[in-house]
Each structure stands twice: as C-alpha cells, then as structure tokens.
Amino acid sequence: MSDNTDFEKVLKIGRPPNISRLFPHSKALLVSGKVIDRALLAKGQAMTMAANGRNFFIIRGALQAAQRADAAIIIEIARSECAYCPVNFYNIARQVDAVCNELGITVPVAIHADHYGIKSEADLPFAKMEIPSMFDAGITSIAIDASHMPDDLNLLANIELNSYIPTWAGLETEVGEIKGAEGLSSVEDASFLIKGLNANGISADWIALNNGTTHGLEASGQGIQIELTAEIHRHLEPYRVSGAQHGTSGNNSDKLRAIAAQTHTTKANVATALQMVSWGLEVNDFGNAIRDDNGNFRKVVGEGVSEENWQKMVAYAEEKGWKGGNYKNLNLPFERLLLAQEREVRERMCHRVEEFVYNMLVNVFNALGTASIAREIILAAGSYDLGPKAERVESPAEWTREKIIDKAKALAGDKGPAGNFDD
Secondary structure (H helix, E strand, O other): OOOHHHHHHHHHHHOOHHHHHHOOOOOOOEEOHHHHHHHHHHHOOOOEEEEEOOOHHHHHHHHHHHHHHOOOEEEEEEOOHHHOOOOOOOOHHHHHHHHHHHHOOOOOEEEEEEEEEOOOHHHHHHHHHHHHHHHHOOOOEEEEEOOOOOHHHHHHHHHHHHOOOOOOOEEEEEEOOOOOOOOOOOHHHHHHHHHHHHHOOOOOOEEEEOOOOOOOOOOOOOOOOHHHHHHHHHHOHHHOOEEEEOOOOOOOHHHHHHHHHHOOEEEEEEOHHHHHHHHOEOEOOOOOEOEOOOOOEOEOOOOOOOHHHHHHHHHHHHHHOOOHHHHHHHHHHHHHHHHOOOHHHHHHHHHHHHHHHHHHHHHHOOOOOHHHHHHHHHHHHOOOOOOOOOOOOOOHHHOOHHHHHHHHOOOOOOOOOOOOOOO
C-alpha cells in the first residue's frame, strides 16, 4: 500500500458484510477467497498456503509468516477437523481476527471451510441450515465436498447447496476422493462437474482433484501426479477454474514448485505438517514427521512443546491406541495444557510454524508479494465482491436433473476402494 489511507480504504471496501457485521471496529483484512485466488492468478505460476489451523499456534505462526512474505493467505479448517480440534467453523474467524489485530497483520486473509462433506442426500437438509450459520460466524470461503457420492449426485448436491452460499464468497468443489494413487480423477469426471455447474450459473473458484496425493502422512513417495493435474486444468480453461491442491504434506519442494509452475493451482492445503512442526517434531522436506527405528516420532529438544508435555501427549496416545496420523486426535484434549505453557514455549511453537510457512510461501509456492496484489485488486474493483471468473457457456437445457443423471452413466472412471477418506 502506498500509505495508511489506502489501507483504510481497502479495509472499508474489501471486507464482506458478514465480517463487517461481526468485527465492526477491526483492522483485520478478512476477505473472500475469491480475492486470494485472483491475486495468485495475477502473479502467475504461484499458489498460496491454505493453512489448516488445527491449533492456535498454527494460526498465529502462519499469519506472522504471511505478513513477513507480503503474501495473501488462507486459514482454514475442515469439517472433519472440527471433531478433533479446538478450532472449528464457529471460532476460527474470531481467532484469526484477534491475532491480526494484536500483531498488526495487514495481509488479506480468507477464512475457508474446507471439505464440507456431503456423504449422502440425507446430509443436505442439515447443510442448508448450517452453511448460512457458518458464514454468520465469519467464514468467507467454502469447499463443498460431495465427492464421496456418485458423479451425478455430487454435481446435484453442489447445485442444490449453492443458493445457501453468498455469491461473493470463495467456492471450491471437488471431484474424486483424496485416496492416493487409487481412484484418480479424470478429465471426463472433472469436466462433467465443472460444465454442469457452469450450465447452472455457478462459477467455482477452485476444483480439488484426486491427483495422487493423500491426507495425513504420505509415505509412498509417489504423491501428486503433475502431468495429470496439468492435463485436467488445460481442459477446464474455458471455465477459468483454478486448482486446489490437497494433501501437500508428503510431497517434496520440487514437486510443489512444479505444481505452482505447470498447473493452474492457486491454493495448497497444508495440515499435518503444520501440526507436527508446531509440536516440535522433526520433519523432512516432504513435511513428514521423521520416526526412529521403533516407529516413534522424533521430538527436537528445545523446540515446540515442552519435553514434559510431549511425554504426556505420547503417553496419552499410547493409552488410546493412536499411532501415526491419528496423533491428530491430540489437538483437542491438549489445547488447554499447551496454552498454559510458559510464554517462551508458546512463542517458540508459533515461531517454528512461522519459519516453516515463510519458507513455503517464498521459496516453494512463489507467493511473495501477493498481498499487495490482492489489495490493489480490491481497490480496482471498489468492492469486496469480485464476481464470477467465468460466464455461462454451457446450455442449461442440456444440464437438467434428468440429463445430469443420464450423462453420468457414461462416466466409467475407477473411483477406487470404498471407505472413510475424510481429511
């Protein structure tokens, strides 16, 4: 920003109505997910982190990193994470707003409800009630994830729920559950979803694919299939939808740089790695926590949580039978204990997250300077609402409910094994 006057103007026009109503005196620039996506597109060959704020330390460290990098950023929480984390859809915006005001954070931040899962049509009535409530609580962007259902029901669920999402909000959709190398998304599956949405006047900002990655700890080393992702994105160019890369933990920096450079991805989710980093566990370049010969996580002495508290966490996990990725369940029962630690320990937890996120934003994702770009986009638009990226090009008459069901019969892609593939 050229001066404080410009920032005050951006603050006045850039915050959507729910944020202005919730935080009328705030100096935090909480914005629509559309703003973040457009800023990364404007820079080109760049994506930013969607940091899953499983605990307070992640939220604080990620925001500090974004401020240092002048990077637009997304702070998110998935529906499944709300069950085992102290952060949820109804307090995440309040935490972000408080940290931004305390620390003088001026970068644009979107508050994203990730993986709002719809497992069956029976989930739709509750979703119609809850989604508006989530936006009342400060959500500014949402991922409708009905990928657990057949393609026709996935599309129909997205269409049915769209009227409950503010038109100004960021919108992500998903095709193919995130289940590694099995059930990979195809051009046909992704095109079916995006074309059907377009015909119904819905322009998604992002599409998430099953492009070979997994949630949690990625141990196979295969990870993201870049060529598949690029091919699907090329076929979707008329609809101007960006990519959302899920499960980045477990993919090395070179692969993530290639995703930013060779695809239309602007949003990269990072969850497990940030959790492990905040606790002080040793992680490799893949973001995976390193284990010893006995399969136990290696804690770095003097970093993250205190050694005493780490031993309590390990003992609790053993008592519950939690191993590997299931250590995520420690977030909720230990949040109070971790917040009660000495300031020095709390600050080093945040600092470790900050250093990890800063490196990713600047040296891997190419997000440096995108906060300034985002603020200029808001000024140019004169509004918090940037409108859709794509106009309708598909005929509504060809995408009625009956024709959607009929078209889906021609999709013969392998969906992979059945099971619970929640984030």
